[in-house]
Amino acid sequence: MHLICCPFCGNRDETEFRFAVEAGKRRGSVSSSPDEWAKYLYFQNNVKGDTREVWMHLTCGELFILSRNSVTHSIHGSEPVRKAAEA
Amino acid sequence: MGGGGHGLATAYYLAKNHGISNVAILEKGWIGGGNTGRNTTAVRSNYFYPESVALYEFSLQLYERLSKELNYNIMLSQRGGLNVAHSEMDMEIAARLVNAMQINGIDAELFDRRQVLKVVPLLNTGPNARYPVFGGVWQGRAGICRHDAVAWGYARAASHLGVDIIQNCEVLDFIIEGGACRGVSTSRGEIRSDRVAMAVAGHSSMLSAKAGFSLPIQSYSLQAMVSEPVKPVLDTALLSIGTGTYANQSDKGEIVFGGGLDRIPSYAQRGNPPAHDHTISGLIEMFPAFGQLKILRQWAGIVDVTPDSSPIIGPSPIPGLYLDCGWGTGGFKAIPAGGWLLAHLMATGSHHEISKPFDLDRFTTGRLIDEAAGSGIAH
Numbered sequence: 001m002h003l004i005c006c007p008f009c010g011n012r013d014e015t016e017f018r019f020a021v022e023a024g025k026r027r028g029s030v031s032s033s034p035d036e037w038a039k040y041l042y043f044q045n046n047v048k049g050d051t052r053e054v055w056m057h058l059t060c061g062e063l064f065i066l067s068r069n070s071v072t073h074s075i076h077g078s079e080p081v082r083k084a085a086e087a
Numbered sequence: 088m089g090g091g092g093h094g095l096a097t098a099y100y101l102a103k104n105h106g107i108s109n110v111a112i113l114e115k116g117w118i119g120g121g122n123t124g125r126n127t128t129a130v131r132s133n134y135f136y137p138e139s140v141a142l143y144e145f146s147l148q149l150y151e152r153l154s155k156e157l158n159y160n161i162m163l164s165q166r167g168g169l170n171v172a173h174s175e176m177d178m179e180i181a182a183r184l185v186n187a188m189q190i191n192g193i194d195a196e197l198f199d200r201r202q203v204l205k206v207v208p209l210l211n212t213g214p215n216a217r218y219p220v221f222g223g224v225w226q227g228r229a230g231i232c233r234h235d236a237v238a239w240g241y242a243r244a245a246s247h248l249g250v251d252i253i254q255n256c257e258v259l260d261f262i263i264e265g266g267a268c269r270g271v272s273t274s275r276g277e278i279r280s281d282r283v284a285m286a287v288a289g290h291s292s293m294l295s296a297k298a299g300f301s302l303p304i305q306s307y308s309l310q311a312m313v314s315e316p317v318k319p320v321l322d323t324a325l326l327s328i329g330t331g332t333y334a335n336q337s338d339k340g341e342i343v344f345g346g347g348l349d350r351i352p353s354y355a356q357r358g359n360p361p362a363h364d365h366t367i368s369g370l371i372e373m374f375p376a377f378g379q380l381k382i383l384r385q386w387a388g389i390v391d392v393t394p395d396s397s398p399i400i401g402p403s404p405i406p407g408l409y410l411d412c413g414w415g416t417g418g419f420k421a422i423p424a425g426g427w428l429l430a431h432l433m434a435t436g437s438h439h440e441i442s443k444p445f446d447l448d449r450f451t452t453g454r455l456i457d458e459a460a461g462s463g464i465a466h
Contacts, residue, residue: 037451043451
């Protein structure tokens with residue numbers, strides 16, 4: 001069983017989680033160009049190795065930042081999105 | 088870059104269609120050792136949007152004459168492809184898909200329950216079936232073929248035309264001069280060329296990062312499994328709309344089957360238990376008799392999934408570097424077309440009309456070709 005750590009609920013089974021997007025994207029504004037919108041909406045770094053991503057814990061409904069490795073699937077830690085944004 | 092089906096086919100068509108035989112295929116491992124050798128070998132063209140149908144139907148037509156053209160038996164068996172519908176709602180979707188396919192000129196038929204059970208009598212018809220059979224979508228020209236033979240056939244034919252196939256040669260970086268791609272540096276030295284292409288499913292984002300741009304791609308594991316060989320029991324390429332499991336029987340008698348993606352973005356070529364369990368339970372639900380089968384092997388390939396589940400063919404943001412990527416779970420059936428179209432692009436510098444809608448610019452213009460929503464494919 002692959003456990004993922006929700007910062008609010010602790011370790012839970014992987015089936016309770018859903019990947020949302022890689023961390024660090026900033027939403028554009030009305031003056032953003034189509035290129036900037038495309039980058040925000042669709043383009044990913046899709047890193048092989050250590051990653052920082054936004055995930056949702058479906059059962060509690062919270063979004064959080066998950067640090068993990070995309071090759072080994074090892075989990076390095078998680079933190080609430082708000083805390084990450086404040087840092 | 089990339090000695091899989093797409094790369095080998097591109098080299099072959101560069102030499103054959105365009106007379107360009109000064110081509111090197113650079114492969115990190117061995118030819119056909121990536122997703123070309125990991126898929127479940129189904130070929131079909133039952134897509135929803137006209138752009139997709141033009142692409143995949145072109146590919147199927149090339150497959151139909153490939154054994155003869157390459158003088159290499161790819162063991163194409165057009166045994167028919169069946170998408171089984173398990174509810175009234177599934178039947179609505181099936182009818183919509185059949186209508187779209189027929190408008191696009193594809194050989195599609197809407198099957199009722201009786202017709203489905205005539206083709207696949209082993210399907211679960213019990214009173215307690217979780218996924219009862221209502222009908223399905225039939226494409227008679229769909230089928231399977233030998234995946235390794237496709238790689239080897241293209242490789243041999245390309246090699247005969249003067250193409251160099253260099254295995255155990257990893258691309259480490261791009262040579263970029265004046266903002267344009269002028270070649271690559273590899274684990275076996277530098278190779279200079281004004282026209283470089285990447286057909287490297289599972290590694291597209293990593294290579295593009297080396298060239299300094301990102302792609303609208305997320306990589307996932309896609310699992311497949313094969314059972315012990317048994318006598319002939321299933322002579323179609325079958326997909327369940329309800330369970331997402333697809334299966335066919337190989338010429339050796341093994342049941343080859345797979346399902347949807349693992350939901351966790353991953354570069355691990357192994358797959359996680361939940362997707363594995365889901366796929367197997369789907370298979371056993373449809374075919375209770377298969378519960379007795381032993382699984383011989385399970386594996387996964389890394390598939391590059393785009394937001395609209397359609398591929399990217401076209402120039403990259405770096406002049407001189409071309410893309411053939413983002414085929415998601417459906418790259419094998421598109422090998423001949425992918426190769427043909429990428430060769431056209433590299434040789435002429437402009438799109439073939441079939442590949443034009445699949446340019447990278449669709450993510451900026453918003454003209455997505457959303458097959459995930461359109462044909463309900465298991466991406």
